[in-house]
Amino acid sequence: MRETPRKGTNRIVNQAGTPQTPKMNNCFWKFRNLADGQKAELLLYGNISESSWWGDEVTPKQFADDLAALGDVQEITVYINSGGGDVFAAQAIGNQLERSSATVTVHIDGLCASAATIVACHADKVIAAADSCYMIHPASMGVCDYLTADDMHDCLKALDTIRENIVTLYAKKTGKSTDQCGKWMDETNWWTAAEAKENGFIDEVDDEEPDTVVENRNGVLFVNSIGMGLPFDKVPDFVKSRMGKKPGGFSNSANNPGKTGTQEEETMAIENKNDLLKTYPDMVNEIKKDAAVDAINRERARIKDIQDMTMPGMEKIMQDALYGENPMDATQYAKEVAKFARKQAEDRAKGLHDDAQNGGANGVNSVDPGNQQTDIYLDALRAVSKKQ
Structure with missing residues (x-):
């Protein structure tokens, strides 16, 4: 002294x-x-x-x-x-x-x-x-x-x-x-x-x-x-x-x-988060608030993206993606939409093929199931892309 x-x-x-x-x-x-x-x-x-x-x-x-x-x-x-x-x-x-x-x-x-x-x-x-x-x-x-x-x-x-x-x-x-x-x-x-x-x-x-x-x-x-x-x-x-x-x-x-x-x-x-909080509490609180706002905005965007991509018949898949044990982001959900669209296209193509066969038996012109299946699948993917 x-x-x-x-x-x-x-x-x-x-x-x-x-x-x-x-x-x-x-x-x-x-x-x-x-x-x-x-x-x-x-x-x-x-x-x-x-x-x-x-x-x-x-x-x-x-x-x-x-x-x-x-x-x-x-x-x-x-x-x-x-x-x-x-x-x-x-x-x-x-x-x-x-x-x-x-x-x-x-x-x-x-x-x-x-x-x-x-x-x-x-x-x-x-x-x-x-x-x-x-x-x-x-x-x-x-x-x-x-x-x-x-x-x-x-x-x-x-x-x-x-x-x-x-x-x-x-x-x-x-x-x-x-x-x-x-x-x-x-x-x-x-x-x-x-x-x-x-x-x-x-x-x-x-x-x-x-x-x-x-x-x-x-x-x-x-x-x-x-x-x-x-x-x-x-x-x-x-x-x-x-x-x-x-x-x-x-x-x-x-x-x-x-x-x-x-x-x-x-x-x-400053060697750890406690030191940082002790030294700059206002800055840390501001970072926390910004992070909370960012998290809320990200979650809102995730929900909107998933809802926009959802096709009729996917309600259960959507609920699981939003609130299930393993929630998905928009990219993960897009893959599920693609799978669903492909399954729909295949089912529809099969139905058309069956109808065509039955129609042919009754004298109605048949439809090539291969081309029909491809067109339906592409239409489904285009619809998904527009929603993304």
Whole structure:
């Protein structure tokens, strides 16, 4: 977690020695107002920033605007996968969530570290995936100017004040003493979800959450395809020990540095239909509605085509084709019509042949049954073709 630089126009976005995440890997946050109008979701993925330096980071002002735009919702679910960022931005976002009239529930999808823990501690309830991680550490400050001794002393005082505020928040969330929370913070602690729950930072561990995907990309920690802005060699052994597993568990792309994935993949790991529904519920619902309308139109067209092709005497065959155990499409039914027409033609030809023989016996001119049968069969097929 970092304080905004005290002076100057530049900005240090990571602690000293931390690899810089490429611009293309900056992640987004997004509010979603669900269809019922009473619930909303917030995706808080990636770096938490005081101002939108790159155009797509989390900022308090935009957050406030979007929160107000939700209206009078009763529940807000916040999904966090973040390595932290600006402490003041995190405090502003957390306080705004806490002041809202909605019940706020945080879900930790992958990593909740540094300043992201401030947001989580303002929620009414925190739920973490079983294989997620939680990390707290001392606050640090990026300085982008020349400082006097007094200036540096002011910086130290500011860091002490920030530490005190965060420790107080941690103590309120966990029920532990400020001394204990301060000790944890000063030590820098990485915890599993179960350990974070035992220490009071998490209320519930969810074994049903999708697996967390951890990667080492060119020495930078990535969680669920989101760059955490943290050096991979600084993560604890319990994370490193999982690197042999494949996505859906854990993976290591350090040996394949050229593979960066698409921007969509960098932003959000979507591996199954549940992930898609969770990430884009409105789009999924729209697809479902379109599919339902398409299915209805296709069924209406099937029924009409079958009815149009049906010849007199085919009523039972038509009913089976429409509503039987093995319903047919128009192409399959056309074959049945052809069979029926051929049978009709053969029966009619046979009848004419019999009549011709009888007529001949009574002195009536006979008809060539072969030609007659062919003509009738062709007429029947032409009738079927016109109906198709």
